Amino acid sequence: MKITIAQISPVLGxxxxxxxxxxxxxxxxxxxxxxxxxxxxxxxxGYQLKDMVEETALTPSHKIFSDLCQLxxxxxxxxxxxxxxxxxxxxxxxxxxxxxxxxxxxxxxxLPNFGMFEEAMIFKPGDTFVPFERHGHRIGLLICREILFxxxxxxxxxxxxxxxxxxxxxxxxxxxxEGDYYSLKLWERMGEICSIHFHQxxxxxxxxxxxxxxxxxxxxxxxxxGQSIQERAPYYDPHVMTVNIDPFLTRRARLNGHYLxxxxxxxxxxxxxxxxxx
Amino acid sequence: MIEFHPETAAGTITRFIRETLDKNGFKRAVIGVSGGxxxxxxxxxxxxxxxxxxxxxxxxxxxxxxxxxxxxxxTICQNLSVIWSEIDISPMVDGYFAQVKAEVSPKQIGNFCxxxxxxxxxxxxxxxxxxxxxxxxxxxxxxxxxxxxxDSAASMYPIGDLYKTQVFALAEILPIPSSIIKKAPSxxxxxxxxxxADIGLSYAHLDELLDLMVDRRMTRxxxxxxxxxxxxxxxxxxxxxxxxxxxxxxxxxxxxxxSAGIDFxxxxxxxx
Numbered sequence: 001m002k003i004t005i006a007q008i009s010p011v012l013g014x015x016x017x018x019x020x021x022x023x024x025x026x027x028x029x030x031x032x033x034x035x036x037x038x039x040x041x042x043x044x045x046g047y048q049l050k051d052m053v054e055e056t057a058l059t060p061s062h063k064i065f066s067d068l069c070q071l072x073x074x075x076x077x078x079x080x081x082x083x084x085x086x087x088x089x090x091x092x093x094x095x096x097x098x099x100x101x102x103x104x105x106x107x108x109x110x111l112p113n114f115g116m117f118e119e120a121m122i123f124k125p126g127d128t129f130v131p132f133e134r135h136g137h138r139i140g141l142l143i144c145r146e147i148l149f150x151x152x153x154x155x156x157x158x159x160x161x162x163x164x165x166x167x168x169x170x171x172x173x174x175x176x177x178e179g180d181y182y183s184l185k186l187w188e189r190m191g192e193i194c195s196i197h198f199h200q201x202x203x204x205x206x207x208x209x210x211x212x213x214x215x216x217x218x219x220x221x222x223x224x225x226g227q228s229i230q231e232r233a234p235y236y237d238p239h240v241m242t243v244n245i246d247p248f249l250t251r252r253a254r255l256n257g258h259y260l261x262x263x264x265x266x267x268x269x270x271x272x273x274x275x276x277x278x
Numbered sequence: 279m280i281e282f283h284p285e286t287a288a289g290t291i292t293r294f295i296r297e298t299l300d301k302n303g304f305k306r307a308v309i310g311v312s313g314g315x316x317x318x319x320x321x322x323x324x325x326x327x328x329x330x331x332x333x334x335x336x337x338x339x340x341x342x343x344x345x346x347x348x349x350x351x352x353t354i355c356q357n358l359s360v361i362w363s364e365i366d367i368s369p370m371v372d373g374y375f376a377q378v379k380a381e382v383s384p385k386q387i388g389n390f391c392x393x394x395x396x397x398x399x400x401x402x403x404x405x406x407x408x409x410x411x412x413x414x415x416x417x418x419x420x421x422x423x424x425x426x427x428x429d430s431a432a433s434m435y436p437i438g439d440l441y442k443t444q445v446f447a448l449a450e451i452l453p454i455p456s457s458i459i460k461k462a463p464s465x466x467x468x469x470x471x472x473x474x475a476d477i478g479l480s481y482a483h484l485d486e487l488l489d490l491m492v493d494r495r496m497t498r499x500x501x502x503x504x505x506x507x508x509x510x511x512x513x514x515x516x517x518x519x520x521x522x523x524x525x526x527x528x529x530x531x532x533x534x535x536x537s538a539g540i541d542f543x544x545x546x547x548x549x550x
Binding site: 011012013014048049050051052172209210211212213215236 | 289290293294297298301434435542543544545546547548549550
């Protein structure tokens with residue numbers, strides 16, 4: 001499976017401009033033979049929405065929604081948008097379009113709400129991690145902070161998910177001693193936990209650009225099952241890259257590690273019940 | 279010194295300047311260059327971001343400003359090939375104070391000078407279709423060592439998250455004359471003024487305490503445990519608290535259901 005990673009810098013609050021940016025990238029990826037293109041979290045709206053969420057949310061009756069459905073004939077599209085359904089309720093959502101329709105939606109569960117983040121003020125959290133089948137793979141979606149809770153990719157791992165599409169809007173911060181920022185290392189560490197211990201093809205797709213002085217770090221990457229990061233986009237600048245997913249890698253990694261076979265979800269359930277209820 | 283990676287910070291700041299100008303529809307910048315390290319650093323970073331040809335530097339001395347400041351300001355502009363203008367603000371300042379009957383303090387004159395410089399910079403902003411790039415650093419922003427609506431007035435603060443000691447470290451990797459790096463920092467609002475005498479602490483000490491207090495969120499007890507004087511801690515906290523009005527917009531008296539500055543919440547980069 002050929003997947004294009006679109007590390008873009010959206011215009012804050014301008015759906016039309018961002019749709020055009022998406023369309024251009026989608027058409028190029030499709031023409032180059034990709035079966036899927038992945039955009040970052042909230043790629044259609046930008047991140048620091050505040051009250052703009054009311055004006056930038058996508059609904060099933062929005063013209064851009066039908067345009068996106070149309071655009072997904074010939075290539076699958078994963079993008080991020082504020083999703084309004086039912087009316088007046090907003091989710092930070094990852095929307096997977098394929099074959100002319102919305103194929104899957106994931107609503108962000110852990111909404112960061114501290115320091116510079118105020119997502120819980122504008123979004124309602126989702127409450128489930130459900131994978132879906134596509135192109136012979138079982139695909140699971142993670143949105144930004146969800147990546148940082150190991151239980152989330154574990155839930156997808158338990159459901160035999162072999163491809164994780166992890167989309168993000170990660171601001172870079174914490175310049176201390178390194179040339180990179182500590183906030184970017186967080187994603188790389190968690191990605192490799194998933195690729196190595198959960199045997200997943202792990203694609204991290206982050207955005208770039210500035211909003212109100214806050215810079216987003218890019219550094220999107222691909223880590224194949226059983227391996228560390230193999231391909232990485234540059235930090236800080238927009239970039240488009242295409243990776244090939246080898247469907248046999250997951251099996252090979254499982255045979256080497258047997259983490260899925262030896263996992264004990266019943267024990268986890270039993271222990272969680274004991275911890276929560278006893 | 280606070281741990282810090284100057285090259286990474288420089289890259290971030292130049293991208294920030296370039297993108298902020300671009301998304302606001304501007305190609306040009308005006309910068310007030312005093313001859314001090316903050317404005318020299320901002321000038322060098324802005325040159326990296328948008329090129330010297332898109333910058334107009336303004337030297338705005340008052341009659342009591344140190345002549346060496348103007349020489350340093352010219353040197354940095356010359357070194358960076360930036361076009362500059364020198365405008366003596368003495369007639370503007372003295373013209374006003376000539377009408378004031380009461381005694382005038384150095385602080386009054388200093389603040390008035392800072393606001394006249396702001397007025398000149400914004401006039402050039404309008405005339406040249408350029409944004410005013412601010413030169414405030416994190417140390418002075420946190421303790422409020424600035425003139426409100428004076429030197430604090432700008433469209434962006436590229437070094438607003440760098441402590442003064444980090445400003446020095448960053449200046450070392452950029453083409454900034456050593457005469458600027460080596461001299462004692464001064465607002466040059468009156469003769470022989472130095473920042474450290476005004477503040478009552480060295481920047482090294484101030485920044486270390488601010489970093490622990492603000493960035494690392496250490497409690498008073500932890501700071502005392504680390505050997506900091508409790509009176510000094512309390513005085514600094516008070517200074518941060520009392521200067522917070524300089525870091526926020528004026529309060530709006532709420533009357534309606536939705537009020538600007540309270541619950542009409544949009545980012546500054548709205549639609550950009």
